[in-house]
Amino acid sequence: MRCEEVRRVILEGSLEGGLDLSEGPLARHLEGCPACRAFLSRLNEVDAALRQLPLERAPATVAQGVLERLPSPTPVGEPWPWAHWLPILSLVVGVCWAYLSLLLTYGPAQFGSFDTLALNWLASLEQWVVENQGVLGAISLSVAAGLFFTALAVALGFYVGRSRAAAGRP
């Protein structure tokens, strides 16, 4: 074994705790190479010193400063209802708004017929919409699309923010 290879084996093996110096090509090389024996000795010394790196004492002002600056924590347990439901609610509103806008634009006939009070009201509303279809259709579709994607963005931003806080990222 060449010295470079021996040192690589020593560095890797000593770190992983699997260095066998009792026999084999490594032991034979070390027996005949003072330089590599010296390297191993110094490496052992370095490792021993690193394991004894001193622990620094934090100044007394650190703990005092932390406690003085403690803000009120976010209540633990059940999250505030609005914080939990807002993304879902905004998403539902966005989807409903988009559906309603399409309904107003193209008429309920495209989506099947339902004999309900709401649809009767919708039918009368449709009559009014038909008279102003061009302008209303364009506005409603663009508003629906805007609200829909805004809701998605709010939902994503909320959950990404919570994930970053939980992952310890400032």
Place this chain on the structure above:
Amino acid sequence: MKEPEPALLERCRQGDSEAFAQLVAEQQDYVYTLARRVLRDPEDAADLTQEVFLHVWQGLPLFRGEARFRTWLYRIVVNHCLNHLRRKRREEKTVSLEDARQQLTMEEDLAVAAWKEERRAWVWRQVERLPLPYRLVLNLFYQEELSCGEIAEVLGLPVGTVKTHLFRARQALAEALPQGGDDAL
């Protein structure tokens, strides 16, 4: 650093400031030590330690315990340190490991360093002069006793990179340490 008691963590999560004071007392030296080794400035390290614990206070309710607490804590410390260095535009001396190795060999009177304690102190001083990635990895591995996998998680690096950093840093220190220690064989 020991993992804090689960009961203590739960009390802290519930907003118990006395429990949090106990957590700070138990962990502050470890946080301060890591910050001190990374930032090299005691005042900056003290300020950063406070910021870390304030972040911990806010983030504890969201800490779900998938990772060990100390892994999560060290990730916060490292991120704060790196942000601090960027903010202060304090360029890490872009000393390559090769340059650091040359510096390591030009040292004080090494005859005196034949004493074990002084040689050990020599190693500690040289660790502080290594480039940041090597300094971080050495401290987390030897002082905080994290595994390579945990270090990789804290630093956001592949495990192989962590092992390479450890390999090269130890090699540089061992090659620079002057002859004089006990022969291992």
